[in-house]
Amino acid sequence: MNFNFTEEQEMLKAAFAEFAKEEIAPNAAKWDEENHTPLDLMPKMGEMGILGVFVPEQYGGVGLGHTERVMALEEIARYSAGLAMMVFTHQLGMAAILDYGTEEQKMKYLPGMCAGTAICGLAVTEPGGGSDVAGQKTEAQLVDGQWVVNGRKCFITNSHCGTATVITCRTGEDEKGRSTFSCIILEAGTDGYGPGREENKLGLRGSMTGELIMNNARVPEENLVGEVGMGTPIAMKEIGEVGRASMAAIATGILRGCLEDAVKFSKERIVYGKPISRLQAIQFHIAEIRCDYEAARLMTYRAAAVKDEGKPAAAEFSMAKYFATEAACSASKRLIEIMGGYGVVNEYAAGRYHRDALGCISSGGTSEIQKIIVAGDTLKKY
Amino acid sequence: MRIIVLVKPVPDPEKYNELRIDPETKRLVREGVQTVINPTDKNALEAALVLRDGRIAAGEDSSVTVLSMAPEFSRDKLVECLAMGADDAYMLSDVAFGGADTYATSYVLAEGVKKIAAEKGENFDLILAGNESADGATAHVPVQLAEWLGITHISRVCSLEAEGETLRAVKRSEDVLLTFEGEGQAVFAVTRDINKPRFISAMGIVKARKKPLSIWTNEELGLDESAIGLEGSPTQPGRLITPELGRAGRPLLADEDATAEDAAKAIRALLGKEGF
Ligand SMILES: Cc1cc2nc3c(=O)[nH]c(=O)nc-3n(C[C@H](O)[C@H](O)[C@H](O)COP(=O)(O)OP(=O)(O)OC[C@H]3O[C@@H](n4cnc5c(N)ncnc54)[C@H](O)[C@@H]3O)c2cc1C
Numbered sequence: 001m002n003f004n005f006t007e008e009q010e011m012l013k014a015a016f017a018e019f020a021k022e023e024i025a026p027n028a029a030k031w032d033e034e035n036h037t038p039l040d041l042m043p044k045m046g047e048m049g050i051l052g053v054f055v056p057e058q059y060g061g062v063g064l065g066h067t068e069r070v071m072a073l074e075e076i077a078r079y080s081a082g083l084a085m086m087v088f089t090h091q092l093g094m095a096a097i098l099d100y101g102t103e104e105q106k107m108k109y110l111p112g113m114c115a116g117t118a119i120c121g122l123a124v125t126e127p128g129g130g131s132d133v134a135g136q137k138t139e140a141q142l143v144d145g146q147w148v149v150n151g152r153k154c155f156i157t158n159s160h161c162g163t164a165t166v167i168t169c170r171t172g173e174d175e176k177g178r179s180t181f182s183c184i185i186l187e188a189g190t191d192g193y194g195p196g197r198e199e200n201k202l203g204l205r206g207s208m209t210g211e212l213i214m215n216n217a218r219v220p221e222e223n224l225v226g227e228v229g230m231g232t233p234i235a236m237k238e239i240g241e242v243g244r245a246s247m248a249a250i251a252t253g254i255l256r257g258c259l260e261d262a263v264k265f266s267k268e269r270i271v272y273g274k275p276i277s278r279l280q281a282i283q284f285h286i287a288e289i290r291c292d293y294e295a296a297r298l299m300t301y302r303a304a305a306v307k308d309e310g311k312p313a314a315a316e317f318s319m320a321k322y323f324a325t326e327a328a329c330s331a332s333k334r335l336i337e338i339m340g341g342y343g344v345v346n347e348y349a350a351g352r353y354h355r356d357a358l359g360c361i362s363s364g365g366t367s368e369i370q371k372i373i374v375a376g377d378t379l380k381k382y
Numbered sequence: 383m384r385i386i387v388l389v390k391p392v393p394d395p396e397k398y399n400e401l402r403i404d405p406e407t408k409r410l411v412r413e414g415v416q417t418v419i420n421p422t423d424k425n426a427l428e429a430a431l432v433l434r435d436g437r438i439a440a441g442e443d444s445s446v447t448v449l450s451m452a453p454e455f456s457r458d459k460l461v462e463c464l465a466m467g468a469d470d471a472y473m474l475s476d477v478a479f480g481g482a483d484t485y486a487t488s489y490v491l492a493e494g495v496k497k498i499a500a501e502k503g504e505n506f507d508l509i510l511a512g513n514e515s516a517d518g519a520t521a522h523v524p525v526q527l528a529e530w531l532g533i534t535h536i537s538r539v540c541s542l543e544a545e546g547e548t549l550r551a552v553k554r555s556e557d558v559l560l561t562f563e564g565e566g567q568a569v570f571a572v573t574r575d576i577n578k579p580r581f582i583s584a585m586g587i588v589k590a591r592k593k594p595l596s597i598w599t600n601e602e603l604g605l606d607e608s609a610i611g612l613e614g615s616p617t618q619p620g621r622l623i624t625p626e627l628g629r630a631g632r633p634l635l636a637d638e639d640a641t642a643e644d645a646a647k648a649i650r651a652l653l654g655k656e657g658f
Contacts, residue, residue: 008591011465012584015587016584047581049587050584062584064588072584
């Protein structure tokens, strides 16, 4: 058993960290305040190899794994969880195309997406409830060699900036009369397809979240990803492994922010003539944040390592996602407490960390849904 | 155009509070302190990569070779240079090179440069280096290296351009800028304002796996041990002094009810007494 990154992974981590420190850290607070999505950073992240880090080289990627992908997200989310949301959802859609798309689809979409000149997404959630995947109403019918898509998706990341989005649509039913779904790629600019309202969010600002509306949108039959009727397993596999890995990584990044800021503030803040880091009550908060960060990190990277070994990792990612996002909520609350009045002043990042952490709870499936998955796996295995 | 870039792994400038000086040898104790590529060496590498890519874009052959005299444990810093875009790297690494001052260091590097040229069967055109290292900060090595090789050197270079065979370097000297133009082999020591070094990308790191990195000991270089390392170093460090920076506050006003006006008067009086 070895808990260390390889020399090459350490180098990558340092490279991602340097990029994040220079390109993200100075702007993160502004993006949050102005709810600005820094689209101009996408090509730069493409050049860095962040976007396609897990994509094989023949499709324009770097050919590394999910451990490295998670590493990049942690470094980005250390300063901007909102930007990390945008990056991961882009990768989530790319993963669906990579794992289930045809060779033509991979060659058509992935190089631009790795370069950051095209933006992807994965749209499942509908107004009828994200947890109730089987209740989706968006429908696609094959008419004269074209999919005719009708419906509405909500809470979709990259809704207003995506150039090609993988969308789950009801395409039939099984022998028991239950709906079956398929994944179809819709490209921006298609007649009858476009974004609806954009949400003004509590946290994870800087990523766009909004509706996608399909009104007799027609796309070629070959835009189907995977087979007809495989939409749910495809979406669940990608959300379960790539999506939740990302949410766990983002929460881990927020936790590191909480830890670093807690240490810095408590060493600098002088009360009773000495730094508050000498007060045991403050030290206990710091110890709790540290334990949460270390645990989240171990769970997240272990799950990523399991996936990179080619083994199923859905339960591991659910555990990591559940633990890390809840831990980020409590750690950011602790940071606000450590900072006293300064904790609620928006000049400091503490409040943003807390809002971002809260935003992480439902994205990628709520804590309840994670517990249902973990319990199911546990009752099977033990 | 064949370019050699000198690179030195130095203790991370952000961790200087962890540094110690050995009271016996009066040299930095580097063990256990995280090293980074000397910051201005990254500027030198960036300048070299830009020149190389310009040549390649013009249909010429060009390459960037990184050279370092350093302990073997800092091999990963050379891999970082390869990841940034250098084509190959040479590391001169031997206990016999240890403890060298700038004179002995530049000598070993000059011999390294000659051996690289011999190995490749092709001479270099340019040598770039950072103007000074973050730890020693003497700015001696690039100049001394040029002297060993008998070629031109220009330090404090803040701009470097190539036009055909002509190189144009701008040197910052006090408050004037001096522009030099010329052809032929030369050493340029660059400052940090010459450029902003590129980020190391994931693609670069993966590509670095396949790039050649050679480590030469003195067995390969075959240098006389009296000319290298501690023995070859004429510099004798003098006494080590830690300056006293203690500052003691002294109350100027005993009266608790004193006003700002009183304080200003007291400060003015004190300054007057000190001759201001
Ligand atoms: C910032 C952000 C970005 C997002 N990006 C995307 C995206 O790109 N693509 C996408 O498809 N979706 C996206 N989502 C949607 C996200 O996946 C859903 O919010 C999530 O699945 C929950 O769905 P819901 O919001 O409709 O809540 P609901 O499903 O309505 O849940 C409401 C409450 O009921 C609980 N609940 C539901 N079912 C059960 C159950 N069976 N047992 C116990 N409790 C239950 C939930 O835990 C929750 O507390 C995003 C959400 C956010 C906040």
